[in-house]
Structure formats: structure tokens, C-alpha cells
Amino acid sequence: MIRKLALVPAVVVIVFAGACTTRTDDTTSSAPSRITTGPSIAANVPPTSSQVNKGRARVERDPCTDLSDEAVEAVGFDHLTRQRIDRIFDSYSFVGCQFDHEERDQFEMMTTTRTLQVYATNLTLDEFRGREGAAATPAQVNGRAAITYTDPSAEACYTVIETSYGTLDISKSVASVFTQEKPCDNMQEIASAIDTSMPD
Incomplete structure (x- = not known):
């Protein structure tokens, strides 16, 4: 025992x-x-395009996979319209995503009244300043150096923000035939929210 x-x-x-x-x-x-x-994303998008980037670092940020549905909806666009719009060149790259906002028109048809485009790019802010010349207005977004400019022919307003990974190129365009909204309406708030939502 x-x-x-x-x-x-x-x-x-x-x-x-x-x-x-x-x-x-x-x-x-x-x-x-x-x-x-990762962020919550309902719409499927294809992978980012192959990059060449002769003499430049690869663009590692991707608005199509970095921006959550909640972030897109918060600035007034439909997350289900998410689509890839990369622009890849030999010596630099724009990795981008587009979102639309639709409203019902006088004929009860759903029509796109505004569009948001967001690109992560390996161009510098100085290069954007050089490209836009006198049209570029100095700005700040979330304490970062930035520029703003417009393209009246495209009914578009642009904000380009200097980041740790290059620049963040944000634009909003409107279809004036369907809305009284102006391209630069709320653009400061949109740019600030998008910049905050992207990983640094």
C-alpha cells in the first residue's frame, strides 16, 4: 500500500x-x-502586373489588396467596384486600383457619378512636381509633403503624397452631366483617409 x-x-x-x-x-x-x-475585401482582383523598374526599387504597396472595403466605403465609394488599373513602364511603375460611386439618374438607371483612383508608385514627389510644373500646388496630408493639381479636361482632382515607399497618387473624377459635385470636393479628407489606411 x-x-x-x-x-x-x-x-x-x-x-x-x-x-x-x-x-x-x-x-x-x-x-x-x-x-x-489582412484587410477585409469582398471583390476579387487579379494579381499585380510584372514590374521592370530599371534603376528603381519595386513598388511593394498595392491599393487593390491594401485598402479594406471599410476604408473604401468610408470615403464614399462602392467596394464591390474594385478593379485593378496598374500602369507599368520600363523605368517606373504605378500599381493601382479604381473604385466607383453610382447613383440613380432621372431615368432610374444606375450611373457612375464619381470615380476614385489610387496608385502606389516609385516616382518621387519631386518628379511629380517637375511633371506638373506650375499646376502643382504645395500641400500637406497627415503631416506629409504633398502636391495637388487638377485636370479640367478629365474633370479630375489629384493629390500626390510623399511616403516611405515612394508616392501615393490619389485622384477623384466626376461626371458633371450626372452630378453637381466638383472634382476637388472633399479631396483633402479623402486623401487623408486613404493615406492613413495604406500600410507604411
Whole structure:
């Protein structure tokens, strides 16, 4: 009887030790899932295009996969209209995504009244300044250096923001035949929200 009783405490210790080890493993294994969780995106888009980028770093940010549906809806566009609009050249790249906003017109037809385009690019802000010349107006977005300019022929307003990964090129265009909204209406707020929603 003495030998049997002597074994009982040893068994209890082993069970407790095993239980502690299991709890520690569970905590460790669950941590990466919180880190790797991506934005919520309902619409499927194709992968980004192949880049050439002679003499430049690759564009690593992608608005089509970095901007969540909630971020798109918050600035007034339909996340289900998400579509890829990359513009890839030999020496630089624009990795981009487009979103539309539709309203019902006088004939009860759904019509696109405004469009948002967001590009991550490896052009510098100085290069954008050089391209736009006197049309570029200095600005700041979330404390970052930026420029704004318009393209009246396209009924579009642009904000280009200097970032750690290059520049973020954001534009909003309108269809004036269907809306009284102006291209630059709320553009500062839209640019600020998009910049905040992109990973740095």
C-alpha cells in the first residue's frame, strides 16, 4: 500500500506540468494569426502586373489588396467596384486600383457619378512636381509633403503624397452631366483617409 500511495503525487505533478505546457503552446501559436490578418475585401482582383523598374526599387504597396472595403466605403465609394488599373513602364511603375460611386439618374438607371483612383508608385514627389510644373500646388496630408493639381479636361482632382515607399497618387473624377459635385470636393479628407489606411 505504501508503494502505491507514493506513486500518486508523481502522477499529479506530471498532469499539471502537461497542462501548463499546453496552455503556453496555445498562446504562442495564436499570436501570428493576429499579425498576418489582412484587410477585409469582398471583390476579387487579379494579381499585380510584372514590374521592370530599371534603376528603381519595386513598388511593394498595392491599393487593390491594401485598402479594406471599410476604408473604401468610408470615403464614399462602392467596394464591390474594385478593379485593378496598374500602369507599368520600363523605368517606373504605378500599381493601382479604381473604385466607383453610382447613383440613380432621372431615368432610374444606375450611373457612375464619381470615380476614385489610387496608385502606389516609385516616382518621387519631386518628379511629380517637375511633371506638373506650375499646376502643382504645395500641400500637406497627415503631416506629409504633398502636391495637388487638377485636370479640367478629365474633370479630375489629384493629390500626390510623399511616403516611405515612394508616392501615393490619389485622384477623384466626376461626371458633371450626372452630378453637381466638383472634382476637388472633399479631396483633402479623402486623401487623408486613404493615406492613413495604406500600410507604411
